[in-house]
Amino acid sequence: MPPRSGGNLTWVWRLSLLTDPILPHDSEPDPSSIPPDDIDELLRDWTPTGPVTDAPGPDDPRDAPLNEPVPPADREGTEPADTDPDTALLFEAVTRRALPAPELTDAEARHQMDRRDAWHNAPPRERLVLVNHLTSKFYERCFTTDAWARSYVSDRFGHDLAGSPFRPGYAPDSWTALVNHLRRHGVADSEMTAAGVALTASTGRLIDRFRDRVVFPITDPDGAVLGFIGRRNPARTDTDNRGPKYLNTAETVLFRKGDQLFIGGHLDPATTPVISEGPFDAIAITLASDGSHVGVAPLGTSLTTAQVAQLREHPIAPVVATDPDLAGRIAAERDYWLLAAAGLSPGYADLPAGLDPADMLTGGRADQLTAAIAAATPLGYTLIDERLTNLPREGAALDAMWVLAAQPPEHWISGAEHIAERLDLPSSLIRAGLLGMVRAWNTDPRRAANQALSQLNQVKQRLANAATLAAAEADPEHARPNTTAAAPPLTPLGGHPRRHGVDR
Numbered sequence: 001m002p003p004r005s006g007g008n009l010t011w012v013w014r015l016s017l018l019t020d021p022i023l024p025h026d027s028e029p030d031p032s033s034i035p036p037d038d039i040d041e042l043l044r045d046w047t048p049t050g051p052v053t054d055a056p057g058p059d060d061p062r063d064a065p066l067n068e069p070v071p072p073a074d075r076e077g078t079e080p081a082d083t084d085p086d087t088a089l090l091f092e093a094v095t096r097r098a099l100p101a102p103e104l105t106d107a108e109a110r111h112q113m114d115r116r117d118a119w120h121n122a123p124p125r126e127r128l129v130l131v132n133h134l135t136s137k138f139y140e141r142c143f144t145t146d147a148w149a150r151s152y153v154s155d156r157f158g159h160d161l162a163g164s165p166f167r168p169g170y171a172p173d174s175w176t177a178l179v180n181h182l183r184r185h186g187v188a189d190s191e192m193t194a195a196g197v198a199l200t201a202s203t204g205r206l207i208d209r210f211r212d213r214v215v216f217p218i219t220d221p222d223g224a225v226l227g228f229i230g231r232r233n234p235a236r237t238d239t240d241n242r243g244p245k246y247l248n249t250a251e252t253v254l255f256r257k258g259d260q261l262f263i264g265g266h267l268d269p270a271t272t273p274v275i276s277e278g279p280f281d282a283i284a285i286t287l288a289s290d291g292s293h294v295g296v297a298p299l300g301t302s303l304t305t306a307q308v309a310q311l312r313e314h315p316i317a318p319v320v321a322t323d324p325d326l327a328g329r330i331a332a333e334r335d336y337w338l339l340a341a342a343g344l345s346p347g348y349a350d351l352p353a354g355l356d357p358a359d360m361l362t363g364g365r366a367d368q369l370t371a372a373i374a375a376a377t378p379l380g381y382t383l384i385d386e387r388l389t390n391l392p393r394e395g396a397a398l399d400a401m402w403v404l405a406a407q408p409p410e411h412w413i414s415g416a417e418h419i420a421e422r423l424d425l426p427s428s429l430i431r432a433g434l435l436g437m438v439r440a441w442n443t444d445p446r447r448a449a450n451q452a453l454s455q456l457n458q459v460k461q462r463l464a465n466a467a468t469l470a471a472a473e474a475d476p477e478h479a480r481p482n483t484t485a486a487a488p489p490l491t492p493l494g495g496h497p498r499r500h501g502v503d504r
Contacts, residue, residue, distance in 0.1 A: 085432045086413075092438045093409030099343055101312060102446050108305065115253070122253040123191050129254070131187055131195040132225035136217045138181050139169025139210075139228075146170040148233060149214045156280065157287055158361055165265065166283055167217050171210035171230060178208040196227055196249040210247065212236070216279060218248075218255065218262055218299065221310075227255035229262065229279050229299065246278070248299050257299040259306045264295035273311060273318040274349070274373055275303065275335060277328060281357040285321060285373065288357070288366040293319070293373050295357070303335050305342075312342045319347040319376045323356045326467065330460050334453065336379045340406035341449035347376030380407040384415065388422045390466050397423055401430065402452060405437035406445075412438065 083091065104112070119125070143149055144162050149170035154160045161168045171178065179198050183189075189206050192198035201207045213230030220226055227249030236242040249255050264282030267273055272293045274285045282295025296318070298307060311318050320335050322328035332348060339346045349372045351357070352365075360369040380403050387399040397419060404415040416434055420427035441448045 085428070085435045088435050089409075089412055089431065089438065092435070092442055093412070095442045096409050096438070099442065099445065101309070102305075102342060105446070115256070115259075118253045123194050125254065127191060128195045128252070129224045129226075131182065131191050131197065132217070132227065132254075134182060134185055134187065135178060135195070135197045135228070136167060136169060136225050138178060139171055139215050140167060142172055142177075143168050143170040143214075146172070148235070152231075152234065153214060156358065156362060157284060158364070158366075159287060169215045169217070169228075171208065171213045171215050173212035173233075175207045175211065176205075178210075179206050194252060196252040196255060199250070209250065212242065213247065216262075216283070218260060220260070221263070221267065226260060227252070227257075231280070246300065258301055258304045260299065261307045261310055262297045262299055264297070265291060267294045267296070267314065269315050272316045272373075273314055275311075275318050275320045275322070275346070276357055277322050277331060278358075281321070281323075284358040284361040285369070288361050288369045289373065293370075295321075302331065303338055305338060308338050308342045308344070311339070312344060317344050317346055319349055319373055320379055321349040321351060321357060321373060321376075324351045324353050326460065326463055328356075329463055330456060332379060333383060333459055334456060336383060336403075337406070337449040337452045340380075341445045343445070345408050345411075346379045348379035348382050349373045349376045378407065378411065380404065380411065380415075384419065386463075388419065390462050393423055397425065397430065397433075401434050401437050405434060405441050406448070406452075 122128070140163075143153075149168075150160070150162060153168050179189075179192065182192055182197075189198070192206065193200065197209055198206050199209050210228060210230040212233045215228045215230040217225045218227045218229060229249075230247045232242055232245050232247070238244075248257050251257070262279040262282055264279065264284075265271075265286035271291065273296045274282075274293045276282045276285060276295050276297045279297050279299070282297040285293055285295030296311070298304065318339070320332050322331045322335070336346060351360070351372055352368070355363070355365070357369055360366065383403045384400045387403065388396050390396075391399060400419045401416075404412060404419070407415065412434060413431070416430040417427050419425075420430045
C-alpha cells in the first residue's frame with residue numbers, strides 16, 4: 001500500500017524542524033514551529049524538490065522558500081554546507097566514533113572531592129582493606145560450620161560454594177562475635193566503625209553490623225574487599241526486627257554503594273559483563289555460563305553513572321539481563337540511556353516470563369539462561385520495537401528515532417529502514433529527521449540521555465497499560481476495565497518483528 005500523501009506532508013513539516021530537537025530547559029516551543037491544523041489541506045498538492053534537512057526559524061535571515069532544503073551550517077569545517085542527509089550521517093558517524101568519555105558534571109566532581117577529603121580524618125586505606133579482609137576470612141570460616149547458611153546457598157544456586165572464588169560467608173547470630181574476633185587481631189574499635197563492619201549501639205557498646213546473615217564480599221577489580229552484602233536468614237520476617245532482607249555495608253570512605261558494582265566473579269578482558277538487578281542474580285549468571293559471562297549488579301540502587309564509568313573501561317559491551325517484569329523492563333530502559341550516554345551499546349537477554357536468573361539456575365534451567373544471554377540482541381532494537389508497537393504513528397517515529405540516534409553508527413541506516421517500513425513512511429524522511437537527533441547526541445550525549453530519562457514514568461505507564469490489554473485479550477472473562485489511557489498490546493522486550501539486519 002502506498003504511503004498516505006497528506007499524512008506524509010505533516011511529517012515533512014515536523015521532521016524538517018528536528019535538526020536541533022533538544023530545547024533549553026527554560027524555553028517553550030516557538031508557536032510558529034507548530035503546524036496548523038489544516039496543513040494537510042494547505043500542502044496537499046505540494047511535492048518537495050529535494051531531501052528535507054533543515055528549516056529556517058521565524059527570524060532566519062536566509063528566508064528560504066519552504067519547498068527548498070536549507071543546508072545545515074558548517075561545524076568547524078567538518079562537512080560541506082550542502083551535504084545531503086545520508087552523507088551528513090557519515091560525517092556524524094566519524095564524530096560519534098571519536099567521542100571521548102563524558103566529562104564529569106559539577107555534582108560528580110564535588111562528589112569526588114568530598115570522597116578525597118573524607119580520607120583526611122580516616123585510617124589509611126590499606127588498614128581498612130585489611131580489616132575487611134580479616135572480616136571476610138572470619139565469615140568464610142563460620143559459613144563452613146553453619147547449617148542453614150551453607151544449605152541455603154547450595155539450594156539457591158545448586159552448588160556448594162564453600163571455598164569458591166565467590167567467598168560466601170556467614171555472620172553469626174551474635175551481637176559481638178566479629179568485634180571480639182577483630183579485637184584479638186589488634187583491630188581498633190575506630191577502625192571497625194570506619195570500615196563499616198561494626199557500629200555503636202545506643203548503649204555505647206560496639207556491636208556487629210551483620211548478624212545471622214549469609215554474606216558475600218564486595219570487591220574492587222583488584223580483589224580488595226570494600227564491603228559486604230548480607231542476606232537475612234529466610235526464617236526471619238520483616239516483623240522480627242532483624243533488618244531488611246538485603247543489607248549492605250554502611251557508607252564509608254572505602255565503600256559507597258552508588259560508586260561500586262557487585263561483581264559476581266572475575267571480570268577479565270575476555271568475559272562479558274551482564275547487568276542484573278541483584279547480587280544473587282549476578283552470581284547465578286556467572287555460575288550458569290561457567291565464567292564466560294560475569295554477572296554484575298548495582299547495590300540497592302539503580303545503575304549509576306559511576307558504575308557505568310566502570311563498565312566503560314571494560315573492552316566488551318555489557319548485556320542487560322533484568323527481570324522480565326515491569327520493574328525489570330523499566331530498569332533495562334534506564335540502563336540503556338545511561339550506557340548510551342557513555343558510548344556503550346548494551347545487549348538484551350530475553351528471559352522467560354516470571355523467572356529471574358537466580359530462579360532459572362535453581363530450577364535447573366542454567367542452559368536456557370546461558371542461551372538467552374548468548375543470544376542477546378542490541379537493547380536499542382527492543383526499545384525501538386516497543387515504541388513502534390505501543391505509540392501512535394507520530395510519536396512512534398519520533399521516539400524510535402531518538403532511540404536509534406543513541407545507537408552506534410552501523411545501526412543507523414538499517415534502523416531507519418525498519419522504522420520507515422513499520423510506519424509506512426519514506427526512509428529518506430526518517431533519515432533526514434534522524435540526522436538532527438544524531439547531531440544532538442554527538443553534541444551533548446549526557447543531556448540527550450537525560451531528556452529520555454525524564455520520560456521514564458510515561459514509558460512505565462505505557463508498558464503497564466499494554467500489559468493490561470494483553471492480559472485482557474488472553475483472558476477476557478477475568479479482565480478488569482482499564483481506566484487509564486489505552487495502549488496497543490505489548491511487544492515483550494526482546495521480541496523483535498525484525499532484527500534490522502545488523503549483527504551486534
